[in-house]
Amino acid sequence: MxxxxxxxxxxxxxxxxxxxxxxxxxxxxxxxxxxxxxxxxxxxxxxxxxxxxxxxxxxxxxxxxxxxxxxxxxxxxxxxxxxxxxxxxxLEWGTAFLWFGPFLILVLGMFVLAKYIKLREDKI
Amino acid sequence: MRFIIPLIIFLSTVGLLWKSLALKPTELPSVLVGHPAPSFNLKTVEDSTKNVTEAIFKGHVTILNVWASWCASCKKEHLVWMDLFKKHNIFMIGVNYSDDLKEAQQWLQKEGNPYHITIFDKEGRLGMDYGVYGVPETFILDKEGIVRYRQTGPINTQLWQQLLLPLIENLNHS
Missing domain, CATH: 1.10.8.640 (Cytochrome C biogenesis protein)
Incomplete structure (x- = not known):
């Protein structure tokens, strides 16, 4: 444009x-x-x-x-x-994801990992 | 069940990429929208003895159109403005941006002049205060001189019908 x-x-x-x-x-x-x-x-x-x-x-x-x-x-x-x-x-509303996004993904990843490990333990 | 999480990740990635296809990185949000038009004190293209200030915006809905004679898409856009100017009762102020006075005057003579007046911004300082980074640009100001809309790049009849005309009519009645 x-x-x-x-x-x-x-x-x-x-x-x-x-x-x-x-x-x-x-x-x-x-x-x-x-x-x-x-x-x-x-x-x-x-x-x-x-x-x-x-x-x-x-x-x-x-x-x-x-x-x-x-x-x-x-x-x-x-x-x-x-x-x-x-x-x-x-840091403002529009850019907040830049700051906190990585932590959000980290928490999400840990949650998925915990679930995965638990699932595997249950199998054994 | 074990496919659910990879599927969610896959779909959200696709969604994100799909959405970003439609984004236009050159269209930046204007800082000015909702704020009073920045002040200036400049000569006009028509008359180099007269000064004009932001007081000219008061009392009517203004279409502020930034153009230059060296800008090719301004020429195309100008045809649209000339057409709209003949059909509608609009108050247009031009800003001649980083240009040569003689060439600007010739341009208006040759292409037609829909502007009430054209501000001569030779140094581009008005442009800088208004955050202009690519001409043509168009601002719509309400009767108090507050910026209500900003458009980067040329306008067309579709945009006029769908967005600009309703906005101007709305501002006229408020």
Whole structure:
């Protein structure tokens, strides 16, 4: 359904230059933990989609200004594009299965195993 | 009896996979639905001396349509909008997204203009605030300027008849 993507854009990655290594690390960390909505299997860091470049530009400016924390910048993007863009989504109703699903399956598996063992013991 | 559990596992796997066939990963839920339209202050395509803000949404049900002259499916969708515009009394605002002003103006002249006004979002910042990630996109706003619906990708007459028109009529009467 993705119908059109922007064609123009600056394809030079070097525009994100930092004089402070702390800012640089922060920038790299943020763009690696956000997903690109245009090419959903890529992070913002990997993506060259024009929207990803626009977002990286805004994130770059926010990091440079030093007025925003990592959390604030990630939230800025998630507020607009949804928690789907986070590789580390927060715990809420829609994502609860991601957290508790494995335990559910574990309990289920143990239940099945117990039944199976009991069945076998009964036979002997 | 011993086949029951493997059968349940098999059937639920099939069910899960079958259901996921119909999912469209590119259709993301909009964060904006139920919230007021984000504010902006931008020029229009028609008049670069006049500024327009989100106040324009107040008082009528608005169809906010995001398009660009470089977007091929916008052209196809535009034919549908032109047709609907002639048949129905609809209030449309355009957003020209990440585009060239001259090309946008020519596009409207050539393809026809169903928009009350078209907001010129050259930098794509309005698009970013509205969570636009693939044009065309369409938002439906109620009379208070609250986002009620969001559509990613082009609309068609079927969607209009089944979903958009009933929604707009409903919002008009409330």
């Amino acid at each position: 993705l119908a059109g993507t922007k064609q123009q854009g600056n394809y030079v990655e070097d525009i994100y230059s930092f004089n402070d290594p702390i800012k640089k690390d922060l920038f790299n960390k943020i763009i690696q933990e956000l997903r690109c909505t245009v090419c959903q299997n890529q992070s913002l860091a990997d993506s060259m989609a024009p929207l990803a470049l626009d977002l990286k530009k805004v994130i770059y400016q926010k990091v440079q200004s030093q007025q925003y924390s990592e959390q604030q910048i990630v939230e800025f993007v998630a507020e607009r594009y949804g928690n789907f863009v986070r590789y580390d989504p927060p």
